[in-house]
Amino acid sequence: MQSNSSNNNNQPQTSHTSTSRSSDSGEACGGGNKWASKLLSECARAISEKDSSKIHHLLWMLNELASPYGDCDQKLASYFLQALFCKATDSGQRCFKTLATVAEKSHSFDSARKLILKFQEVSPWTTFGHVASNGAILEALDGESKLHIIDISNTLCTQWPTLLEALATRNDETPRLKLTVVVTASIVKSVMKEIGQRMEKFARLMGVPFEFNVISGLNHIGELTKEGLGVREDEAVAINCVGALRRVEVDERNSVIQLLRSLSPRVVTVVEEEADFSSSRYDFVRCFEECLRFYTLYFEMLEESFAPTSNERLMLERECSRNIIRVLACDEENGGGECERREQGIQWSGRLREAFSPVGFSDDVVDDVKALLKRYKAGWALVLAQGDNHESGIYLTWKEEPVVWASAWKP
Amino acid sequence: MLQSLIPQSPINSTDPNNSSSSMKSKRAAGDFTAGDSSSEDPSSKRASYEKPTTETDSRGDDGGEASGLRLLGLLLQCAECVAIDNLNGATDLLPEIAELSSPFGSSPERVGAYFAHALQARVVSSYLANQAIFQALDGEDRVHVIDFDIMQGLQWPGLFHILASRPKKIRSMRITGFGSSSELLESTGRRLADFASSLGLPFEFHPLEGKIGNVTDLSQLGVRPQEAIVVHWMHHCLYDVTGSDLGTLKLLTLLRPKLITTVEQDLSHGGSFLARFVEALHYYSALFDALGDGFGADSVERHMVEQQLFGCEIRNIVAVGGPKRTGEVKVERWGDELRRVGFGPVSLGGSPAAQASLLLGMFPWKGYTLVEENGCLKLGWKDLSLLTASAWRPAD
Numbered sequence: 001m002q003s004n005s006s007n008n009n010n011q012p013q014t015s016h017t018s019t020s021r022s023s024d025s026g027e028a029c030g031g032g033n034k035w036a037s038k039l040l041s042e043c044a045r046a047i048s049e050k051d052s053s054k055i056h057h058l059l060w061m062l063n064e065l066a067s068p069y070g071d072c073d074q075k076l077a078s079y080f081l082q083a084l085f086c087k088a089t090d091s092g093q094r095c096f097k098t099l100a101t102v103a104e105k106s107h108s109f110d111s112a113r114k115l116i117l118k119f120q121e122v123s124p125w126t127t128f129g130h131v132a133s134n135g136a137i138l139e140a141l142d143g144e145s146k147l148h149i150i151d152i153s154n155t156l157c158t159q160w161p162t163l164l165e166a167l168a169t170r171n172d173e174t175p176r177l178k179l180t181v182v183v184t185a186s187i188v189k190s191v192m193k194e195i196g197q198r199m200e201k202f203a204r205l206m207g208v209p210f211e212f213n214v215i216s217g218l219n220h221i222g223e224l225t226k227e228g229l230g231v232r233e234d235e236a237v238a239i240n241c242v243g244a245l246r247r248v249e250v251d252e253r254n255s256v257i258q259l260l261r262s263l264s265p266r267v268v269t270v271v272e273e274e275a276d277f278s279s280s281r282y283d284f285v286r287c288f289e290e291c292l293r294f295y296t297l298y299f300e301m302l303e304e305s306f307a308p309t310s311n312e313r314l315m316l317e318r319e320c321s322r323n324i325i326r327v328l329a330c331d332e333e334n335g336g337g338e339c340e341r342r343e344q345g346i347q348w349s350g351r352l353r354e355a356f357s358p359v360g361f362s363d364d365v366v367d368d369v370k371a372l373l374k375r376y377k378a379g380w381a382l383v384l385a386q387g388d389n390h391e392s393g394i395y396l397t398w399k400e401e402p403v404v405w406a407s408a409w410k411p
Numbered sequence: 412m413l414q415s416l417i418p419q420s421p422i423n424s425t426d427p428n429n430s431s432s433s434m435k436s437k438r439a440a441g442d443f444t445a446g447d448s449s450s451e452d453p454s455s456k457r458a459s460y461e462k463p464t465t466e467t468d469s470r471g472d473d474g475g476e477a478s479g480l481r482l483l484g485l486l487l488q489c490a491e492c493v494a495i496d497n498l499n500g501a502t503d504l505l506p507e508i509a510e511l512s513s514p515f516g517s518s519p520e521r522v523g524a525y526f527a528h529a530l531q532a533r534v535v536s537s538y539l540a541n542q543a544i545f546q547a548l549d550g551e552d553r554v555h556v557i558d559f560d561i562m563q564g565l566q567w568p569g570l571f572h573i574l575a576s577r578p579k580k581i582r583s584m585r586i587t588g589f590g591s592s593s594e595l596l597e598s599t600g601r602r603l604a605d606f607a608s609s610l611g612l613p614f615e616f617h618p619l620e621g622k623i624g625n626v627t628d629l630s631q632l633g634v635r636p637q638e639a640i641v642v643h644w645m646h647h648c649l650y651d652v653t654g655s656d657l658g659t660l661k662l663l664t665l666l667r668p669k670l671i672t673t674v675e676q677d678l679s680h681g682g683s684f685l686a687r688f689v690e691a692l693h694y695y696s697a698l699f700d701a702l703g704d705g706f707g708a709d710s711v712e713r714h715m716v717e718q719q720l721f722g723c724e725i726r727n728i729v730a731v732g733g734p735k736r737t738g739e740v741k742v743e744r745w746g747d748e749l750r751r752v753g754f755g756p757v758s759l760g761g762s763p764a765a766q767a768s769l770l771l772g773m774f775p776w777k778g779y780t781l782v783e784e785n786g787c788l789k790l791g792w793k794d795l796s797l798l799t800a801s802a803w804r805p806a807d
Contacts, residue, residue, distance in 0.1 A: 056542045063535040068528060069514045069718045078528075085535055095502065102506040308711045309515040318509070 035065070036073035037292055040080045044288040047087060055088060068317070072299050079321040080292065083328040092329025099322045100338070109191040111315075116158055118312040122305040124376050128396040129242055129271030129406045130159040131372050135365030136408035137238045138166055140267035144236035145175045150229055150263070152182040152221065153242035157195050161202055168206040176209040180229055183216040184247050185338070192216060221248055221256050226263055237265040243272060246342045250278050254351055261355040261411060268356060268409040274395065274402045275342040277327050284328075291327055294342075295320055301398050305377065345405035346391050356409035358392035369394065479519040482511045486523060489530050493537065496569035501534050514714060514722075521717060529726045537569060544641065545573050547670035551639035552582040557632060557668070558643045559623045559659075560652045561588030564599040566643060568606050575610040587617040587632055596620065622654030629665055640668035 043058040059081065066077035086092040120127050141147050147167075151159070160179060168174055179199065183192055192214045203210030213230060221244065231237060239260055248256050260268060275294035280286035298320065306313035323340045349358070361369075366382065373380045379399050385391035385407075393407025485508045492501035505527060512523030548554060554574065556567070567586060574581045586603060590596045600616035607614035617633055619626075626632060634640070642663065644652070653659040663671070 053546065056539050059535065060539050063532050069524065069722065098503055099506045102510045106510045309709050309714050311513055311515050314513055
């Protein structure tokens with residue numbers, strides 16, 4: 001990978017020369033002194049060393065300085081403090097369940113849709129994967145008349161209108177499209193009915209023969225079957241996995257990939273966020289550092305992308321807090337389809353190569369993605385994976401750090 | 412008027428009442444759910460209702476009212492949990508409170524956001540304070556707490572919980588409480604005794620009317636051998652707790668308690684935590700309402716003012732050990748004095764150099780100051796207030 005990111009586990013270091021300071025400087029997030037990551041890292045180390053007086057002193061300091069409504073340091077301190085506190089009081093599982101239940105209750109079609117659309121408006125974080133995947137799917141299914149796309153994601157179908165448009169405006173005969181959405185996040189299940197209705201209406205308007213199905217009763221993806229998905233012999237199947245594989249328990253990932261293979265797809269598109277919470281899952285400090293690195297990037301990106309008083313940004317930040325607690329303060333063994341242990345592109349590539357071979361994105365698709373990135377604020381770029389390292393796919397980078405990975409595969 | 416919503420003796424209820432059911436005051440409901448000019452996202456994200464159409468109708472059945480009332484009820488319920496040290500109960504309520512509130516929403520949502528954060532912080536600091544005490548009392552089975560100004564004694568149920576849940580059972584737990592009113596001391600003693608007996612803790616209460624500084628003889632405190640003594644010293648800016656500073660220090664030297672916990676607190680907002688909380692909620696609701704009228708819905712300026720100024724103030728009022736509004740001279744003096752008579756701060760394990768370098772690294776921006784001085788950690792904000800971390804033990 002040609003991006004010049006430093007070792008994933010390093011924290012940016014800043015130097016200090018005085019004993020006390022105060023400032024009202026409106027320094028941009030990330031340009032400051034990163035006091036939060038220092039305190040947090042010290043605390044994580046103290047926890048793994050079981051140094052209880054140090055743990056408590058650091059938690060006290062973090063508690064004094066943290067705020068979920070302040071600058072990035074204060075926010076990171078606040079959300080990570082919550083996870084550390086859960087870990088220290090052994091209440092991670094309970095806290096996560098409470099947070100998830102509350103979020104589900106207050107989630108509505110309107111709020112979810114507004115959130116996703118606003119995020120897509122200000123940041124290519126999600127649209128990057130959509131554009132790349134749609135390009136690969138259209139190219140792989142070119143010439144087919146019966147398409148079946150199996151969408152394993154929680155993107156509320158925001159990926160598909162552009163694909164439907166592309167199908168409708170093709171020169172040859174418009175194919176039939178069956179879209180089967182497999183929903184894994186409990187928060188999303190309740191809104192899928194309305195989404196289905198909208199998709200059907202849109203397809204009608206586009207003049208694309210369309211069928212829509214939702215599968216949401218699963219405990220985990222491993223339960224999917226060809227019959228359950230309604231896959232027929234005369235269909236050309238594409239499987240679209242956006243943020244889906246990270247929800248599978250780590251030990252089951254390879255077998256899920258084999259399951260996907262058994263559906264005989266023409267193409268599989270995989271989009272994941274670029275972080276490794278998986279290989280370090282039994283090493284608290286390493287996992288913590290990686291978590292901190294990733295979410296620092298994410299929070300900084302959110303702060304620069306949204307307006308300062310944005311409720312959408314706040315909701316995205318709160319979603320992070322659930323994930324952080326899940327990764328750092330919950331036991332390894334519990335199912336529920338909300339695993340959240342991300343892996344990097346190179347790790348996913350290693351797994352996918354057991355059942356598939358990579359398909360490079362065509363120049364057209366790469367151009368489309370680059371054109372997409374131009375529509376956003378500066379800082380975003382596309383980086384191709386280095387094929388010789390058994391990597392494949394493309395990375396979305398923000399300030400030269402890879403953040404999202406997209407790839408395409410065929411049997 | 413919000414005071415009327417608080418049950419009389421929160422300390423007696425292990426299961427806090429749902430305050431929203433006791434809401435009768437129309438005025439109170441109106442205060443908290445006054446309509447607001449914000450026209451955007453924050454309210455529309457709630458599934459259950461539409462935006463209220465008239466701002467003055469407080470009898471309305473629409474969800475804006477319901478949401479505001481629910482938020483208020485949850486805040487009070489959470490505060491009650493914190494007041495009796497039911498940290499699990501408080502933690503269970505905080506996510507929903509957070510979900511209903513936002514610093515970028517309507518007035519009640521904004522007030523709710525800062526109070527939610529303050530309560531969250533308070534839960535953490537209560538837990539940490541309990542841990543410090545737990546560690547100090549490790550291995551001890553006779554505990555004697557001397558509280559220089561016990562008031563309603565709301566500090567102590569938390570300790571009772573800790574001691575009751577230890578594997579090594581407590582043989583004796585005594586509290587000697589100073590106060591100015593013998594009636595209050597008596598009722599406090601009774602309440603604490605009830606609480607202790609409900610936990611199966613052996614408990615004795617020894618009330619002392621007057622001030623610690625006037626005590627000249629250890630025997631007046633009923634000190635017994637082989638007791639771990641914990642002194643709890645709350646500083647007030649409005650009145651003199653100890654009576655005689657010199658006398659107090661002499662006594663501490665003789666006493667050599669295992670642990671001294673000191674708390675700086677601005678009591679101009681009231682006595683007990685709960686009363687303070689309610690009063691603050693009322694005050695800031697009105698204030699945020701006023702601010703809401705003056706700025707636009709999206710106002711970044713208003714957000715900065717609220718987050719930096721009021722967020723801190725609210726936090727200070729709600730947190731144990733909020734900053735005092737008087738000068739820092741008093742604090743430093745006590746630190747020095749304690750040090751002079753042979754106490755050192757309870758702080759990080761490890762060498763002072765390691766401590767110092769850890770602390771030197773912490774420079775939060777946006778108006779906070781963090782100073783490490785003489786082993787004491789001082790947190791300031793815009794030079795207006797200081798919080799001093801304080802736990803002391805004999806420096807041998």
